[in-house]
Amino acid sequence: MTKPTLELVLKRNSVERLKREKSPLGMLDELPALIAAGYEEVPEEDIVRLKWWGLYHDKPKVGTFMLRVKIPGGILQPEQLRAIGELSLLYGRGEAELTTRQNVQLHYIELKALPEVFERLHAAGLTSAGACGDTVRNITGCPVAGLAQGELFDARPVVEEAARFFYGNPDYSDLPRKHKIAITACADACAAPEINCIALVGALHDGEEGFGVLVGGGLSSVPRIARELGVWVPKGQAVEVLAAILDEWREDLRYRVSRVKARLKFMIDDIGPEGMRARVEARLGRRFDDFSLPPLPRPSNHLGVHDGWVGVPVHLGLISGDQLVALAELGHEARITRQQNLVLVGDVDVDALGRIGLPVDAGALRGDAIACTGEPHCNFSVTETKTRMGALVQLLESRFDARQLEGLRLHLDGCPHACAQHWVGDIGFQGTTVRDQQGRRQQAYDVYLRGGLDRPAQIARPLFRRVPSEELDGLVVALVGGWARGRKEEESFRVWCERTSDGELAQLAGREIRVGRAA
Amino acid sequence: MSVELLDDLEAGELSVAFEGEEPDALLEWALERFSPRIAISTAFQADGAVLLHMAYAIDPDVKLFSVDTGRLPQETFELVEQMRERYPRLNLDLLSPDAETVRTMVRRHGPNLFYRSVENRLLCCQVRKVLPLQRYLGGLDAWITGLRRDQWATRSDIRKVEIDHDHGAIVKLNPLAEWTEDEVWDYVREHDLPVNPLYAKGFTSIGCAPCTRPTGAGENLRAGRWWWEQGAPKECGIHCAIETGGLEHELRALVGDDR
Numbered sequence: 001m002t003k004p005t006l007e008l009v010l011k012r013n014s015v016e017r018l019k020r021e022k023s024p025l026g027m028l029d030e031l032p033a034l035i036a037a038g039y040e041e042v043p044e045e046d047i048v049r050l051k052w053w054g055l056y057h058d059k060p061k062v063g064t065f066m067l068r069v070k071i072p073g074g075i076l077q078p079e080q081l082r083a084i085g086e087l088s089l090l091y092g093r094g095e096a097e098l099t100t101r102q103n104v105q106l107h108y109i110e111l112k113a114l115p116e117v118f119e120r121l122h123a124a125g126l127t128s129a130g131a132c133g134d135t136v137r138n139i140t141g142c143p144v145a146g147l148a149q150g151e152l153f154d155a156r157p158v159v160e161e162a163a164r165f166f167y168g169n170p171d172y173s174d175l176p177r178k179h180k181i182a183i184t185a186c187a188d189a190c191a192a193p194e195i196n197c198i199a200l201v202g203a204l205h206d207g208e209e210g211f212g213v214l215v216g217g218g219l220s221s222v223p224r225i226a227r228e229l230g231v232w233v234p235k236g237q238a239v240e241v242l243a244a245i246l247d248e249w250r251e252d253l254r255y256r257v258s259r260v261k262a263r264l265k266f267m268i269d270d271i272g273p274e275g276m277r278a279r280v281e282a283r284l285g286r287r288f289d290d291f292s293l294p295p296l297p298r299p300s301n302h303l304g305v306h307d308g309w310v311g312v313p314v315h316l317g318l319i320s321g322d323q324l325v326a327l328a329e330l331g332h333e334a335r336i337t338r339q340q341n342l343v344l345v346g347d348v349d350v351d352a353l354g355r356i357g358l359p360v361d362a363g364a365l366r367g368d369a370i371a372c373t374g375e376p377h378c379n380f381s382v383t384e385t386k387t388r389m390g391a392l393v394q395l396l397e398s399r400f401d402a403r404q405l406e407g408l409r410l411h412l413d414g415c416p417h418a419c420a421q422h423w424v425g426d427i428g429f430q431g432t433t434v435r436d437q438q439g440r441r442q443q444a445y446d447v448y449l450r451g452g453l454d455r456p457a458q459i460a461r462p463l464f465r466r467v468p469s470e471e472l473d474g475l476v477v478a479l480v481g482g483w484a485r486g487r488k489e490e491e492s493f494r495v496w497c498e499r500t501s502d503g504e505l506a507q508l509a510g511r512e513i514r515v516g517r518a519a
Numbered sequence: 520m521s522v523e524l525l526d527d528l529e530a531g532e533l534s535v536a537f538e539g540e541e542p543d544a545l546l547e548w549a550l551e552r553f554s555p556r557i558a559i560s561t562a563f564q565a566d567g568a569v570l571l572h573m574a575y576a577i578d579p580d581v582k583l584f585s586v587d588t589g590r591l592p593q594e595t596f597e598l599v600e601q602m603r604e605r606y607p608r609l610n611l612d613l614l615s616p617d618a619e620t621v622r623t624m625v626r627r628h629g630p631n632l633f634y635r636s637v638e639n640r641l642l643c644c645q646v647r648k649v650l651p652l653q654r655y656l657g658g659l660d661a662w663i664t665g666l667r668r669d670q671w672a673t674r675s676d677i678r679k680v681e682i683d684h685d686h687g688a689i690v691k692l693n694p695l696a697e698w699t700e701d702e703v704w705d706y707v708r709e710h711d712l713p714v715n716p717l718y719a720k721g722f723t724s725i726g727c728a729p730c731t732r733p734t735g736a737g738e739n740l741r742a743g744r745w746w747w748e749q750g751a752p753k754e755c756g757i758h759c760a761i762e763t764g765g766l767e768h769e770l771r772a773l774v775g776d777d778r
Contacts, residue, residue, distance in 0.1 A: 011699060012668070012669075012697060012699075013668070013675065014668060014669055014671075014672050014675050015672055015675045018672055040749055040750070042753070044671070044672065044673075044753055045672055047753055048672045048673065057753065059768065059769070059772050060752050060768075060769045060772040060773050061752040061753045061769065062750055062751070062752055062753070062773075063750070221527065221530075221531040221534070221678065221681070222531035222532065222534070222535055223528070223531070257539075258538050258539070258697065259668075259675050259676040260534060260535065260538055260676055260677075260678055260679075261535055261538050266535070376772070379765065379768055380768075382684045382685055382764075382768075415684065416527050416531075416681075416682070416684070430527065430684075431684060432682070432684040432687075432688045433684060433685060433686065433687055433688065434687050434688070435657050435687055439653075439654060439657060441653070444688075446526070446527070446688070459528070461526070461528060462526045462527060462528070465526065465688070466687070466688055514526070
C-alpha cells in the first residue's frame with residue numbers, strides 16, 4: 001500500500017478538511033457568537049465540530065442536543081452527581097442515561113443554554129472535551145477499582161493520568177477517528193478489554209505491577225476482537241506506551257483517507273500486533289519484555305451488596321435528575337459500570353436506595369441487560385431500543401424464576417453502530433425493518449447468538465434475521481427455555497448455544513436460520 | 520423458496536474490501552450477485568448519469584428507477600428522452616405516487632402545501648416520493664445509489680456496501696462513495712453523458728420544480744432548495760437525499776409513522 005499524500009487525504013475526507021479549517025476544540029469560545037446569530041444560522045460544519053464537546057443533535061435535528069459528560073473510569077463524587085442531576089432538571093427535562101463507556105448523557109439541551117451548562121459542568125470538575133468526535137473517548141476502568149478484594153492493584157491512578165494527558169489535548173483531538181481505551185486491573189478484567197482499541201490489562205510480572213496490552217478491538221459495523229501486543233508494560237510507563245501506539249496510528253496518513261478504514265483495528269489488520277510492537281519499540285528506542293496475559297475468568301458485573309460497596313442495577317441505564325440529586329444526598333462516591341449500572345462506595349443504606357427507585361435486588365437479568373440510546377433520541381436507530389428491552393426483561397421475569405435467568409446477558413441495538421455491543425451479548429439484537437403483508441413498515445430485529453465477552457471473547461453471528469418485533473417475545477422465550485431445560489449444571493447460555501446445532505436452534509425457535517426473504 | 524442475503528458481518532467486511540476500488544468493480548460484483556433483483560436509484564442528477572453509464576456497460580438490461588413525483592420540471596423529462604436515445608435498452612421505471620393518497624393530501628392541504636410549514640413539506644415528500652420508493656424497494660434484494668461522502672460532512676463515513684435497515688434489510692450499494700463532485704463531472708465530460716439541462720440554468724440541485732431554484736455565485740447551496748424554511752432539520756438541508764434514510768427518520772419524528 002503506497003503512502004497517500006495529505007492532498008489526497010483532504011480530497012477524499014471532508015472531516016479531515018473540516019478539522020483543519022477550524023479546530024473543533026475552539027467551538028466553546030464561539031458559542032456566544034453562534035447563539036447571537038441564532039440556531040438557523042449555525043453552519044452545518046459547526047454542528048459537526050460541536051461533537052468535540054460531546055454534543056450531538058437529538059432527533060429531530062431541529063435545535064436540541066444530547067450532551068455526553070465524560071467521566072474517567074466512571075467515578076463521580078457526590079457533588080458531581082448533584083451537578084449532573086441539576087443540569088438534567090434545569091436543561092434536560094429531568095432525564096439522564098448511563099452509557100456503556102461509563103459516561104452520562106443528557107438530552108433536550110438548547111443551543112442558548114450551552115454556556116450555562118458548560119459553566120456548571122466545569123465548576124463541578126467535569127468535562128465533555130472529546131466525548132465525541134475524533135478523540136480519545138472516555139477511558140474506562142473497573143468500577144470497583146481500589147475496593148475489590150481480589151484485584152491485582154488499584155489502576156485508578158493510571159486511568160486518571162491517562163485522562164489528564166489525553167482529554168482536550170489538541171495533539172490527540174485530531175485522530176483519524178474515535179479511539180477507545182480501557183484500563184483495568186481487576187481480577188476478571190471486567191472492562192471488556194477485548195472490544196477496545198487499546199486495553200491495558202493489569203498483571204504481575206516478576207512481582208512488579210503493570211499491564212499486558214491488547215490492541216485493535218472494536219465493534220461498530222466491522223467488529224474485531226483485540227489481539228495481544230505481546231509486551232510487558234510497567235505501570236509507570238502506561239501512558240507513554242498508549243501515546244506511542246496512538247502516535248503510530250495518527251501520523252500514518254493511510255488511516256485518514258477513508259473514515260471507513262480509519263480505526264486502529266484496521267491498522268492492526270494491516271500490520272499485525274507484531275508490526276505495531278516493532279514500531280512502538282522503534283519509536284521509544286527500547287525493547288519491552290515479552291509478556292502474554294494469563295487466562296482470564298469471565299468478566300463480572302460487580303452487582304450486589306459487598307464489603308465496601310453496593311452494585312445496584314439501573315434498569316436500561318435510565319436515571320432521572322431527581323434520582324441523581326437524591327443519590328448525591330446519600331453522600332456516597334458513585335461509579336458508573338459498563339452495564340449501565342451504578343456502584344456506590346462505602347456503607348450504603350440499601351433501603352434508602354430502594355426508596356429512590358433503585359432496588360439492589362432488582363435481579364441480575366435487569367442489571368446485565370443493555371440497550372442503546374435509540375428511540376426517541378438517536379438519529380440512527382430504526383427501532384425501539386430501551387423500551388423494547390424493558391418489555392423483554394419483564395417477559396422473561398414473568399416466565400422464569402430469577403435463579404434460572406442468572407448470568408443471561410441481553411444486548412439490544414437500534415442500528416449497526418453497536419453502542420450496546422450486540423455483537424457480544426449472550427443474545428444480541430439489532431434493529432431492522434420488514435414489510436408486512438400490506439406493505440407497511442414493521443420494526444424487526446436480527447438475533448445474534450454464540451458470541452460474548454466470556455473468555456475467549458467472540459463475535460456473534462446473526463442466526464435469526466428480520467424477526468418482526470411482534471414475534472420476538474416468542475423467539476426469546478423459546479431460546480431461554482431451551483437453555484434452562486437443556487443446560488448442563490452451570491453451563492452459560494453461550495456454551496449451550498455453541499453445542500446446540502443450527503437445526504436444533506431452528507426447531508426450538510420455530511423458524512429458519514439465517515434466511516433472507518421469500519423469492 | 521428463499522434467498523439467503525448478506526448479513527451485517529459480511530457487509531461490513533465487503534465494505535472494507537471495496538475501499539479504494541473503482542466504482543465499476545463494485546457494480547460488476549453487485550450485478551452478478553443480485554440480478555435481476557437489483558436496481559439503480561437516480562434523481563436525474565450527474566451521479567445518476569455516471570452510475571447508469573458504468574452499469575449499462577456491464578449489463579445493458581440493468582434496471583434504473585426514479586420517482587416521478589408529479590411535480591418534476593419539464594427539463595428532467597427532456598433528459599429522460601435523451602437517455603432513451605443514448606441507451607437503446609434503457610430499462611427505466613418511473614414510479615408514481617399513489618393517486619388516492621395524493622388526492623387526499625391535496626384536498627386537505629392544497630397543491631402547494633410545502634410553502635406553509637416544514638411538516639407540510641415533509642408530508643409532501645413522504646406522499647410523493649418516500650412511499651413510492653419504499654414500495655418499490657420491497658421488490659428488490661439490493662439497490663444502488665449515487666451517495667457520495669463529499670456531499671456533506673455527516674456522510675463522510677458512507678460505506679460502499681451496507682445493509683439498509685430502513686428498507687427491509689436489503690443491501691444498499693454506494694459505488695461512488697469515494698468520488699468527489701469534480702470527479703463526477705470529469706467523468707460526465709469525458710464520456711459526454713447526457714445531463715439535466717437545469718444544470719446549465721444555474722441549478723446545483725435537481726428536485727421537484729416548486730422546491731428548487733438556481734443559485735447565484737457565492738450563494739449558499741441551501742438557497743437552492745427549500746430556501747424559505749425555518750426550523751427544518753439540520754445536517755440534512757439541501758443534501759438530505761432520499762437515499763440516506765435520514766429523511767425518513769426526520770419524517771417519522773416530525774410527521775409520524777407511516778404504519
